[in-house]
Amino acid sequence: MKKIERVETGIGGLDKLIQGGLVKGSASLVSGGTGTGKTIFCCQFLKRGLEKGESCLFITFEESVNDILGDAASFGWDLGRHVKSGKLVFEYVDPLEAKTRLGSIDEFVKKTVKEKKIARIAIDSISVFGLYLADHYEFRKDLHKLLETLKGTGATSVLTAEAVNSSTRFTIEEFVADALINLYGLKIGEGNFRSLQVVKMRRTRHAEDVFPFEFTKTGIVVKSKESVFKT
Numbered sequence: 001m002k003k004i005e006r007v008e009t010g011i012g013g014l015d016k017l018i019q020g021g022l023v024k025g026s027a028s029l030v031s032g033g034t035g036t037g038k039t040i041f042c043c044q045f046l047k048r049g050l051e052k053g054e055s056c057l058f059i060t061f062e063e064s065v066n067d068i069l070g071d072a073a074s075f076g077w078d079l080g081r082h083v084k085s086g087k088l089v090f091e092y093v094d095p096l097e098a099k100t101r102l103g104s105i106d107e108f109v110k111k112t113v114k115e116k117k118i119a120r121i122a123i124d125s126i127s128v129f130g131l132y133l134a135d136h137y138e139f140r141k142d143l144h145k146l147l148e149t150l151k152g153t154g155a156t157s158v159l160t161a162e163a164v165n166s167s168t169r170f171t172i173e174e175f176v177a178d179a180l181i182n183l184y185g186l187k188i189g190e191g192n193f194r195s196l197q198v199v200k201m202r203r204t205r206h207a208e209d210v211f212p213f214e215f216t217k218t219g220i221v222v223k224s225k226e227s228v229f230k231t
């Protein structure tokens with residue numbers, strides 16, 4: 001049997017929960033409410049690839065490129081340097097244009113992955129443009145096609161989705177995606193209890209529990225459950 005190749009996520013403590021990393025060439029969905037860390041997750045995932053000399057692609061539908069570069073810089077990650085060197089391709093797509101552009105994003109992804117030999121892709125977030133589309137059927141069809149395209153490129157992808165009441169608005173992507181990772185941020189009084197759960201990951205014996213995580217100086221770090229009770 002062919003050994004499954006794994007791609008380190010770069011998220012502290014996550015890879016050991018998923019047999020060493022994401023399945024190479026797979027498309028994973030990272031879902032969570034606002035402020036749960038989805039954009040940071042994308043940055044950290046691509047930063048790991050850039051450290052390894054891989055070429056990366058970031059498509060943002062939400063924040064501007066400069067905002068995301070600023071988010072990353074707040075952790076000391078100089079992604080702008082990689083944009084300048086051409087190792088990181090950053091593309092902002094106005095969600096209002098997505099209806100006409102979603103099909104062309106497909107072409108853009110294929111072309112860019114081929115030309116730049118892209119190894120990692122982040123798309124943040126797929127929910128936002130869905131909000132502007134009246135026709136959900138068309139949206140789902142296009143999204144399905146995009147996921148198939150991503151998987152067909154050979155690059156490893158992470159897509160984010162905004163969770164509403166702890167479920168994604170469009171459940172179709174959960175079925176088509178190879179993996180689903182949920183991020184939670186439970187605010188109680190002054191405290192914010194952040195946690196992560198691998199809900200599904202094809203071809204992977206993954207941990208099923210909910211694990212606490214923190215934003216540290218070096219980014220997201222998933223902790224062991226026991227660490228919560230230590231002082």
Ligand SMILES: Nc1ncnc2c1ncn2[C@@H]1O[C@H](COP(=O)(O)OP(=O)(O)O)[C@@H](O)[C@H]1O
Nearest residue numbers: 032033034035036037038039040041074075215
């Ligand atoms: N430099 C930083 N140090 C520590 N925590 C940070 C830093 N930057 C962002 N955060 C945390 O990350 C949250 C935003 O994460 P983000 O990935 O933008 O969320 P989402 O994309 O899910 O809305 C902030 O609310 C804050 O709690």
Ligand SMILES: [Mg+2]
Nearest residue numbers: 038039062124
């Ligand atoms: Mg975000």
